[in-house]
Structures are given as structure tokens and as C-alpha cells.
Amino acid sequence: DTGVSQDPRHKITKRGQNVTFRCDPISEHNRLYWYRQTLGQGPEFLTYFQNEAQLEKSRLLSDRFSAERPKGSFSTLEIQRTEQGDSAMYLCASSPRWARENYGYTFGSGTRLTVV
């Protein structure tokens, strides 16, 4: 197992374009999380899946953002009509359901989005 994979590592897009990021969690992990991190700040929670069900969404997840996990494995995060304020690192993490203490919360290396 190679950990949590995110693709692409970097994305530059023009304002107003749509972008989609992909996250492949650790294979036996059924919980998947998306976070956003802006420069100089810690990661901020966006949303959480258990299997294919999206169970929690932050108020940071505006209606331009949508996340899916159609088969309970990989997940995608789409941002429509990107704005310069969307420029950030988008982090994905996964954990197994039994990890109540969640030390198994493993992060990927993130996708850095730059909106120009």
C-alpha cells in the first residue's frame, strides 16, 4: 500500500474554469476526508465520507464545490467557476472505520490549486 494518493499535485487554472481533483485512499480505509489549506494557516475541514455516503459538510463548502465518492473507493472534488480565493492546497485523508481514536488518519500530499 502506497498511502493516500492525490492527483494532480499542482493545478493552475484561469478564473471561471472548472477543476476536478482526485483522491485515492488507502484501500482498506472506508472513511475519506477533504481539507483545504491556505498559506500560513492550518488545514480546514471541508467534507467527510463513510463509504459512498457524504456524512458531513463544512460551511466552507459553497455551492460551487461538490465532492463524490461513487463506489466508496476513490473520491473527486470539483470546483466550478473558480475564483482567486479558491487558491489553496486541497488535502485528502483516510481512516479505517474502527479507528475511534483515529491515529490511522493518513493524509495525502495534496493538490495545490492556483487560480489566475
Add this chain to the structure above:
Amino acid sequence: DAKTTQPPSMDCAEGRAANLPCNHSTISGNEYVYWYRQIHSQGPQYIIHGLKNNETNEMASLIITEDRKSSTLILPHATLRDTAVYYCIVRDSNTGNQFYFGTGTSLTVIP
């Protein structure tokens, strides 16, 4: 929102112990203390966690005060690769599905 207070930055000499403090005066009985670190351009990495007893693993030690209102992460022999931002987080493992990271402490290990 973050429930912890950490100094924004610290320096430590290579080979010496790095002691990173964290205040969590409003911690409740069900909340654990977690430490993560983030090396530049990487995702956060789990270090250690604890409830009320001191904990030690291959990476670090966690000392939690008896009243649980503060804790200290100890890296016993800091190396240059320990230069990172260290986040102290309190979280209810029974109900919480997310971590509130705050801004952390930027530790610089000096040769």
C-alpha cells in the same frame, strides 16, 4: 474552531530535545490531545495522541498535565528533518469526525 493555543514559532539546536507546549484549558473529559506535524509541501503526519496519561512512541513523547489543561510534545533528539509546523489538536474521538488544526508552531532545528 481550534481549542488550543501554541507559540507561533520555536528554534531548537540539532541533537537537543525540542519541547513544544500547548494550552487547551477548555478541554473536556472525552477529548483526546493529538499532535500532527507538517513538513513543507507535504500533508500532515500523525505523531502521537493521549487522553490523560503520558505517552511515548518511536517519534516523540507526550506529557499531559494532571488537570489536562496543557501538554508538551517532546522530540528527544531533534534532527534537521524535524523542521516542520507542529499542530496540537483536541478532539472528541467518540463524536468528532474532523480535526481543527489552528496555526500550529513552526519549529526550526538549527545545525
